[in-house]
Amino acid sequence: MSRTRLLSRIALWIGGPALLGLLLPLQRAWMPGQGSIGWALDLFAHWQPLYGAVWLIACMLGALRDRRWLLGLPLLALPWLTASPAAPRLEALPDLVVAVANVNIRQHDPDALLEWLQQKPANLVVLTELSPDYAAALAERRYGGFAHHALHPLASPPGLGVLSDRPLHNVRVLPDGLGALRIEADLDIDGRAVHLVAAHPKPPMATRKYRARDGLLRELASAAKTRPTIVAGDLNATPWSSALLGSDLRSLRRVSGWAPTYPSEARGWFGIGIDHVLVSSGFAGTHAERGPDIGSDHLPVRVGLRWQGE
Template structure:
């Protein structure tokens, strides 16, 4: 058991040894997600074995491996957030937004990214005035690719795109203190086959590739902090604001599972905080983050620049 736990903790290192999107990389990446469980198993085995062979105490520091192999977090700032973003996978079978809207009333946000947005859920949102958000970009479907963005500021130059397998992502531009900020709402397909693994990693690599422009990528990425997908984004210096705590499944108050709902930001931005929300009737827990500019921006007229960036 101890050997398997150690092997599991070493799996994220395969990204350096086996870069790319080959079948073996896919298989190893699937098992790399479960780092907290591998670490907990290693800790338990080491303590148990140390009761008879004290030299096993020397192995205890290896329990920290997952903290070193996780994708690197974005820069952090102690200053207050200038923009708060919520990600909520609302589950295609869930049609009542009241739990989410109640949480948002108690913990306001500027932007809400919705994944697995169904027509029934979107209709109930509309009946509730979209939770008081003045701007909405919704593309509900009777299938998991449905997406939406709620915003307290205009969503300029909106675009709807699809990846190579038909998974959708939304693009819009918003104004943040006079500067344009490009926002992607993303939900790639779960990587349960090699082609889906390739499509997920390729999409995040493509979106992160234009990180010379201020960019936020938010949604259910179907990837943990140890996934090759976040490593692909990191290669373009796009890093996560979110932590590694489980967001799926919501059962067990988030004590078990994996963290696959993320906000990634380009180098122009820093994180101020991140937290998980309560159970909103979905199989995912929502996530809320705060971000801000790394440096004080100059007002350059975001509407003009948003058009240029979107074309």
């Protein structure tokens, strides 16, 4: 077998699965349920940048024998086209800067997090996997200078916390029936009442957890139609997940990008982006960035928000 023919066969072997992977978000948006295999399909949908890279390689190898393979290059745009809707972007100073950090249940030292927040200040910080030891260390360090806080630490991953430089009102800790929690609170942003939800649904590795995660995001999206809302946390969903896709979710839009945040090894480049900030209509983003290694298996994210609604 000639070398060119062998490379063409390799292109077919790797190109087929890559193309199916690139098309999965369309299936997740149009048919999100899929019964007992829905969670598995959703996990495969996460890896759009990887599928794009493999598809590019397949096209280049295939074109060595048949230049018609180059007609497939426009499909490289699919990860951008199929990602969940992003909030509008403004070139302006933010009204509010929000950071999200999964601090890892096994981590007890917040110094790296607080050093980052000192260098890159935020008005609001959502912490997931907050342990009692980590919360106690934050208290010893005066919560990094944040005047207001709502912490619900646990000796297990559902622990949550919110640090804020603005008062938090009507704070509630709500379970989902599977052990996951969310913190809801109201805060004032320049005279405007905004509803905050800090969330960390269970990883959707089984049907019940998958449905609970998707159900939570749809519930929050429905509520966001009637009031300014910020949803932040480790959502265990990428921009191509059924939890963030679909016409019934368009009232919440991503401000965070889709760069990988988990796992944190190699700056996350071999992982997936599951830590997000979502906002209701009326908000625009001014910037979005990933933070440094803070001793967790996740990288934090930091975004700027500006109100542009009525």
